[in-house]
Amino acid sequence: MAINRILFSFILALLTNGIVAVGAMSFFYWINNNSNNQFVIAHRRVLTLVISFAYLSYLFLESLNNTYFDHSQFGYHWTFLNMIILALYFLIMQEVRLSQVLLETVLVAAYYVLFTTQFTVLGVSACLCTIALMFCAYRNARRILRRRVLNYGMLAALGAAATTMVYQMGNYGGLDAWFWARQIGGLAIVGIVMLEYSYAMGDVIKHAERVKEQATIDGLTGLLNYSSFTNDLMQHFAAYKQGDIGEYSVFEVDLDLFKRINDTYDHLTGNEVLRAIADELTGWAAETTEGATAYRLGGEEFALIVDAEISTQRARAIAKDFQRRLARLRFGDIDADIRLTCSIGQARVLPDDYTHHDVYKAADKNLYMSKRSGRNLISLAPDAD
Known part of the structure; x- marks a missing residue:
């Protein structure tokens, strides 16, 4: 019975994660590609940074709730940790701006320093590795996005480092196989959905740009029409x-x-x-x-x-x-x-x-x-x- 309840909780959390991730991605794509709303155009950089901070802060707070306050019934479940990992990665690859990766670095470091129950060599190393991977993704975003293998590999590496960091933050004892199956499986499933949705949105945007160009360029002379x-x-x-x-x-x-x-x-x-x-x-x-x-x-x-x-x-x-x-x-x-x-x-x-x-x-x-x-x-x- 307990296993059925845990499985039911996992499936609902997985569906919620997928819906929230796709919805958030769609919203950020809308902000970055909106060419009609003058307010968005004039304040695009500030808006993306402020909304990124608000979204990530919400996920970090929910992760704290998951990790420390809401595990009495089904055991430890890090649903929002997966969302944080995916959001950190997506926003870096979407924005490709130093201000974005610096904001995320501050949030990750603050999360670790303020809420860890123990500082371990592995935990500190995992935290530093998470930050280093975020900077690596930022510096090589264009090349990574062109190759699916690199994209999936970078997300997997970031997920492993961040999960290790959070695991080292608390004294969880022996976490069972069900926990790791849910955690790794959830991250893999929602990660695939996120990356493939990102590629699909990229194709849609390129197609829209081609249509827009055809609508604004004179086909014979190449001049604006x-x-x-x-x-x-x-x-x-x-x-x-x-x-x-x-x-x-x-x-x-x-x-x-x-x-x-x-x-x-x-x-x-x-x-x-x-x-x-x-x-x-x-x-x-x-x-x-x-x-x-x-x-x-x-x-x-x-x-x-x-x-x-x-x-x-x-x-x-x-x-x-x-x-x-x-x-x-x-x-x-x-x-x-x-x-x-x-x-x-x-x-x-x-x-x-x-x-x-x-x-x-x-x-x-x-x-x-x-x-x-x-x-x-x-x-x-x-x-x-």
Whole structure:
């Protein structure tokens, strides 16, 4: 009967451990990969450290309760010790930050020093070994995560050291085989669940990043697409209104008479021309001292967001530089006589703009003015009074 009750208690504890471990891991993954909540983004490092401390403190307190106060009915059972070992390891591998491993070192050392009933050579050695293994995991996290054998091996080593440390903290007498079967079996089962769930979450995150990249990158040119442009305009405008950033400008670029290239040659040639223009635009953005980001809005239309306050004179110099870049482009393998020109419209964000689209609308209006006036022209926002 006693064995059945112990087995029932073990199974319930095992299920609880698995649920709590997966839930905690999911929560930390959410914090570290959240890209929508501005509070989380702004305070991610502090949040992970504070929540890590709270979670580990809770587990250490429950472990103390398990070890010292709640073993009268079923004998010694270190349910929460397994949770501590898994949490220590997961948080190190998830955060890979010195502050995280230092926090865990303080908690492990305090737990041992404050609650041990006896200091033994083996106990002190096991404590130091536990800490050393945590630092080893931190220093080699990337390499360990790439190889399952190393990952499982490091967790097993940490589990052995931590379990030995806790065993040496008290005078438990002769602990029976059932105890060690429950302890080692529980750690192995929940450890496998944790590591495999971690790998599965890693695959999910990588897939989500690929989907996000495909949704934000133009497949033909590799530039950020219109969706990214709109999102960045929204973020710029919100930061501008809050006073976090200063004035910024938008350049809209349209290739002149691009339809002739497609009609004269073919669309594959047109795609090659668009890729060449994108390369020039990328170089243009990278060399702009004010800081800029390039986008393809669709078709032969491109854009640039310049993150600085620039005068009309400077805006003209930037626009002319890109026109010169296009004029130098040659396509000898297609037709050496191909010459490219573009029309450009520029606008700057204004204090009385109502939405993030207003600056884009103004740049688009100036672009239309350039094209209507004869193409290969530049129309700019006037200097502010």
